[in-house]
Amino acid sequence: MTRGLGGLFRGVQSLTSLPATRAGLGHPSACVSLRTMVALPSFLSFEPRDFSLPNSSWSSEMLRLYEQYSIQCEVETEGGENRGGQWQRLPSYNRSLKYATGGNYLSKIIQSKARLFTRNIRDPGAGFEYVVFANKEEKRCVCIFQAGHRLEGPPGHVHGGATATMIDTVTGSLAALLSGPVMTANLNINYRSAIPLGSTVLIETSLDSEEGRKKFISCKVTSTDGSKLHTEATALFLSINISHLLQGG
Numbered sequence: 001m002t003r004g005l006g007g008l009f010r011g012v013q014s015l016t017s018l019p020a021t022r023a024g025l026g027h028p029s030a031c032v033s034l035r036t037m038v039a040l041p042s043f044l045s046f047e048p049r050d051f052s053l054p055n056s057s058w059s060s061e062m063l064r065l066y067e068q069y070s071i072q073c074e075v076e077t078e079g080g081e082n083r084g085g086q087w088q089r090l091p092s093y094n095r096s097l098k099y100a101t102g103g104n105y106l107s108k109i110i111q112s113k114a115r116l117f118t119r120n121i122r123d124p125g126a127g128f129e130y131v132v133f134a135n136k137e138e139k140r141c142v143c144i145f146q147a148g149h150r151l152e153g154p155p156g157h158v159h160g161g162a163t164a165t166m167i168d169t170v171t172g173s174l175a176a177l178l179s180g181p182v183m184t185a186n187l188n189i190n191y192r193s194a195i196p197l198g199s200t201v202l203i204e205t206s207l208d209s210e211e212g213r214k215k216f217i218s219c220k221v222t223s224t225d226g227s228k229l230h231t232e233a234t235a236l237f238l239s240i241n242i243s244h245l246l247q248g249g
């Protein structure tokens with residue numbers, strides 16, 4: 001069992017720390033071909049869909065920012081080494097554990113119908129469109145988020161729970177990237193100005209401090225030019241042994 005859980009842990013970690021590959025980051029022409037690729041029906045594709053890659057629903061602002069961070073990303077060379085910038089794009093799948101390797105416990109999870117909450121709306125652009133870039137050295141992440149029409153709360157604006165979900169996701173991704181499996185223990189949110197539905201915003205998050213198993217992380221949601229503050233948050237994550245989850249949390 002220990003070996004199985006160890007394999008699962010490594011698999012989960014590899015998902016959170018995959019480097020940006022030579023999938024053409026930083027090359028507009030490659031973005032176009034990727035868009036074509038993700039439009040293929042899933043039964044024709046043997047590759048898991050990486051939801052963090054551009055699709056036809058992305059606004060020009062979303063694509064511009066994606067490009068801006070992509071060119072600062074490390075790339076994998078022919079020899080398999082990572083070279084280049086300090087940033088990495090975090091790939092994102094709708095089943096967190098499906099593509100990890102592991103033992104019996106993992107296969108039970110694979111057989112379930114579980115899907116990652118933020119990636120279970122198939123219609124491009126309808127729900128959570130986002131990509132997270134991480135800077136491990138500076139212990140921070142930036143997420144470019146475009147909120148779709150199925151996330152409405154107040155008329156024409158994003159539901160506060162959807163914003164909380166994204167804050168949890170981005171702060172949680174940073175915590176997991178820095179220390180492996182984590183659970184949110186506390187999330188404290190101040191909503192300052194409503195986010196218009198369909199708009200693109202930046203979710204910036206950074207590590208404030210750490211104490212043993214605890215990671216204190218702060219987060220800010222702003223307009224893409226930084227002039228409007230939409231939301232501020234702080235979060236506490238606790239490192240867990242993955243068996244914590246398998247035993248029912």
Ligand SMILES: CCCCCCCC/C=C\CCCCCCCC(=O)SCCNC(=O)CCNC(=O)[C@H](O)C(C)(C)COP(=O)(O)OP(=O)(O)OC[C@H]1O[C@@H](n2cnc3c(N)ncnc32)[C@H](O)[C@@H]1OP(=O)(O)O
Nearest residue numbers: 012016096168169172173176181182183184185186238249
């Ligand atoms: C899991 C793997 C993830 C890896 C990444 C996968 C692939 C990535 C793919 C996609 C990325 C998307 C990322 C999404 C992220 C989403 C995350 C969530 O939404 S998680 C769901 C909501 N959270 C819960 O349901 C927690 C429920 N609570 C618990 O399970 C426990 O309470 C837990 C684990 C948080 C703590 O339990 P204890 O037994 O391990 O630890 P104790 O002894 O209670 O506390 C340890 C210390 O922490 C303090 N502490 C605990 N809770 C606190 C709190 N709420 N506020 C302040 N301090 C707290 C305590 O006072 C104690 O401090 P002293 O050591 O004495 O100094």
